[in-house]
Amino acid sequence: MSDNAPLLAVEDLSIMIGRQAENLVDGVSFSVMPGETLCIVGESGCGKSVTALALMGLLQTPPVHITSGSVRFDGHDLLGLSVDDWSDLRGDRMAMIFQEPMTALNPAFTIGDQIAESVMRHRRIGAEAARARALEMLERVGIPAARTRLDAYPHQLSGGMRQRAMIAMALANDPTLLIADEPTTALDVTIQAQVLQLIRDLQRESGTALILITHDLGVVAEVADKVAVMYAGRIVETAPVEALFNDPQHPYTIGLIGSLPGLEAGQRGSRLATIPGLVPAPESMPAGCRFADRCPFATATCAEAPPLREIASGHAVACHYAPLEEHCAPEQAA
Amino acid sequence: MIESAVMKQDTATDSPLIEARGLRKHFVTKRPLFGQPTIVRAVDGVDLAVRRGETFSIVGESGCGKSTLARLLIRLLDPSEGSVIYDGKDIAALPEGEMRRLRRDLQFVFQDPFSSLNPRMTIGGLVEEPMRAHGIHDPKQRREEVAKLLRRVGLRPEYADRYPHEFSGGQRQRIGIARALATGPKLLIGDEPVSALDVSVQAQVINLLEDLKEEFGLTLIVIAHDLAVVRHMSDRVGVMYLGEMVEVGEAENFFAAPLHPYSRALLAAIPAPDPARRNATRQATLTGDIPSPTAPPSGCRFHTRCPYADARCKEERPVLRPAGAGRAVACHHFETLEPAEGLPLPPTRSPRVEQRFALYRARRAGETPPRGPSPEENSPGPSVAQPAAEN
Structure with a gap:
């Protein structure tokens, strides 16, 4: 692996459902370096x-299809892969953790069998060795009494344990890229803290790159190196994690951070800064900037889609008016 | 307030x-x-x-x-x-x-706005139902009241004839709130x-x-x-x-200094939305799972996960006892534990961020009334979305 080549590079990815006029995912580009965490x-x-599923080759085609763009993983073009090639790649060099472990695990097989299956699929080893690997993985993710849990069915484990088992399965073949879609959303907060800590520790040990999909800015602040903010199918801002919280540029990012209770300077009794209105429905996407109808700064200019432009190293924003204080200075003092 | x-x-x-x-x-x-x-x-x-x-x-x-x-x-x-x-x-x-x-x-607002509203009733009917059940007002007054309530929770009174599926989650939760308020x-x-x-x-x-x-x-x-x-x-x-x-x-x-070891762990587990504090908040992660309520542990129910538990905690169930300033804690040892770190205060922001927040708020205030949700905060849902810009 060379130093400057990204492990995964997504260029101008667009995804469409059925025959809708506008793309569900529209011209999304990002990259992940080896060992890096992108939220x-x-x-x-x-x-x-949908973006995450596209990266794993898991989109249901039809009705969902990729209309443009490229996804390069370690130098190979993923979008041109055959079904067999995908199966070789998934669970081996790329793995995914889903939000709801109860639906992602097969209820009819024991945890040990499911982990061993994925090891045997990708490694030329026997059942015994695969089972030993499964045990090793369960121990690594901190499942107590791992030996007996090998023979447990998913329903016999708690939510946190199931999520650990799924992480064990995903990491069993030492993937270079792990994609986690809301891995802690279904968990209680003390369990969430355990799982986040686990993901971080494992990632540090193994050097796996991580793409973590979340709606929770608290989780982002905990684990991210780099953040991409998506709104209505487009990336509106990408930044190193410190810059996103210390120098948010896009009005949507500002609104999102302002909507978090307990974050704004005033506390009890203060009103949360809200974003008015609703996310546009997929069948009626605005033609220009998709945030314009909810944006307090929008003008006629915004009928034209703003490109993602870099305003600092590694920090790009898709807004005609960024930075806001230069373009939208208040006429009167507050 | x-x-x-x-x-x-x-x-x-x-x-x-x-x-x-x-x-x-x-x-x-x-x-x-x-x-x-x-x-x-x-x-x-x-x-x-x-x-x-x-x-x-x-x-x-x-x-x-x-x-x-x-x-x-x-x-x-x-x-x-x-x-x-x-x-x-x-x-x-x-x-x-x-x-x-x-x-x-006594009224209740439920968690899931998708399953708590009868899909076969119009939202006007849903909001009116509690008033009808309690014999409040005559039909005409009730209709007026429904319009008033819908407007109050930020929905247009014209929506009264629509069905719950036509609304987004947030709008449905507003309907649930209007319904809860209907009986006063x-x-x-x-x-x-x-x-x-x-x-x-x-x-x-x-x-x-x-x-x-x-x-x-x-x-x-x-x-x-x-x-x-x-x-x-x-x-x-x-x-x-x-x-x-x-x-x-x-x-x-409570948030400044939680007393019970479980409260401390709960606060410590919240991911702070501030990357600068990433490693500072991570010391006190609880180990283990929540025990099953069919077989709660003896003594203090938290002793299986508590870092401070001793022999007494395994046997004697602590009762909620006063802890000063109107607080009460059910822990044998809370007086002797070292003071806990509370939920960190919101991060102090750089002037630039403050400036942008102020700008954002000023713009928002300029276009909508500062108090109460304006109708445009909730203009039509997905099925009736109109991309027209607000002004």
């Missing part, structure tokens, strides 16, 4: 999960 | 509006032909007093019994033991008919009222609840697991663990 943040319906 | 509510009712600020005494609810989950039935002790001896006009939040992780407690308080469930005193009356023992009349005062309640209980919503919509609904509370002089009980929401909304907080209340206190004190 993709956004609210429901922004296209973050 | 609290002051104004208190002023409206200054005659009776001292007596609690609703009170639970030794409240228990045990569910039998399995009754085998032979042997002992399996009993879930969902709520196991809770004492609680909620003052008039305050917002009281009950927090805890899944399975701690907070939703059961909420349902017991307005008798959507009958308690196995103990009493609920509302306005001086024990409602746990009230006959059906009288209880039904009392329900005008004194107490509103919200069971995770915003946890199913996206952050930006969540903020809108939190603002709405706070406005309505002030306007209608409501007492609010909020069940939540999101402590950031709780800190923003609450006057007082109660923490539950496995069916028991382990700590009660003023929100401000």
Whole structure:
């Protein structure tokens, strides 16, 4: 692996459902370096999960299809892969953790069998060795009494344990890229803290790159190196994590951070800064900037889609008016 | 906000509006032909007093019994033991008919806006139904009232003829709130009222609840697991663990310095939305899972996960005892533990960020009225979306 080549490079990826006029995911570009953690943040319906599924070759085609763009993983073009090549890649060099471990694990097989299956699929080893690997993985993710849990069925484990088992399965073949779609959303906060800590520790040990999809800015601040904010199918801002929180540029990012309770300077009794209105529906995407109808700074200029432009090293924003204080200075003092 | 509510009712600020005494609810989950039935002790001896006009939040992780407690308080469930005193009356023992009349005062907002509204009723019908059930107003007045309520929660009165599926999650939650307000309640209980919503919509609904509370002089009980929401909304907080209340206190004190080891762990587990504090918040992660409420641990129920537990904790169940400043804690050792770090204060922002927030707020204020949700905050849902820019 050379030093400057990204492990994963997504260029101008567009995804469409059925025959809708506008793309569900529209011209999304990002890259992940080896060992790096990229968080993709956004609210429901922004296209973050669809993007993740596209990277794993898991889109249901039809009705969903990729209309343009390229995805390069370690130098190979993923979008041209055959079904067999995908199967060789998935679970081996790329793996995914899903939000709901109960639906992602097969209820009819024991945890040990499911982990061993993925090891045997990708490694030329026997059942015994695969089982030993499964045990090793369960121990590594901190499942107590791992030996007996090998023979447990998913329903016999708690939510946190199931999520650990899924992480064990995903990491069993030492992937170079792990994609986690809302891995802690279904978990209680003390369990979430355990799982985040686990993901971070494992990532540090193994040097796996991570793409973490979340709606929770708290989680982003905990784990991200780099963040991409998505809104209605487009990336509106990408930045190193410190810059996103200390120098948010896009009005949507500002609104999102302002919507977090307990974050704004005033506390009890203060009102949260809200973003008015709703995310546009996929069948009626605005032609220009997709945030314009909810944006307090929008003008006629915004009928034209703003390109993602770099305003500092590694920090890019898709807004005609960034930085806001230069373009939208208040006429009167507050 | 609290002051104004208190002023409206200054005659009776001292007596609690609703009170639970030794409240228990045990569910039998399995009754085998032979042997002992399996009993879930969902709520196991809770004492609680909620003052008039305050917002009281009950927090805890899944399975701690907070939703059961909420349902017991307005008798959507009958308690196995103990009493609920509302306005001086024990409602746990009230006959059906009288209880039904009392329900005008006690209303509930449910977590899931998708399953709590009858899909076959129009939203006008849904909001009118509680008034009809309680014989409030004649049909014409009721229609006017429905229009008023819809407008108040930020929906257009013209939507009255539409069905729930035509609305987004946040809008449905507003409908649920309008419905709860229809009978003119004194107490509103919200069971995770915003946890199913996206952050930006969540903020809108939190603002709405706070406005309505002030306007209608409501007492609010909020069940939540999101402590950031709780800190923003609450006057007082109660923490539950496995069916028991382990700590009660003023929100401000509680978040500044939680006393119970479980409260400490809960606060420490919240991911701080501030990358600079990433490693500082990570020392006190709890190990282990929440034990099953069918077989709670002996003694202090938290002793299996508590870093401070000793032999006494395994045997003797601690009771909730006063801890000064109106707080109460159920822990044998809280006095001797080293002071806890509270929830970190919001990060101090660079002037540039402050400037942008100010700019954002100023712009928002310039285009919409500063108080109350404006109609355009909730202009039509997905099925009727109109991309026209606001001005």
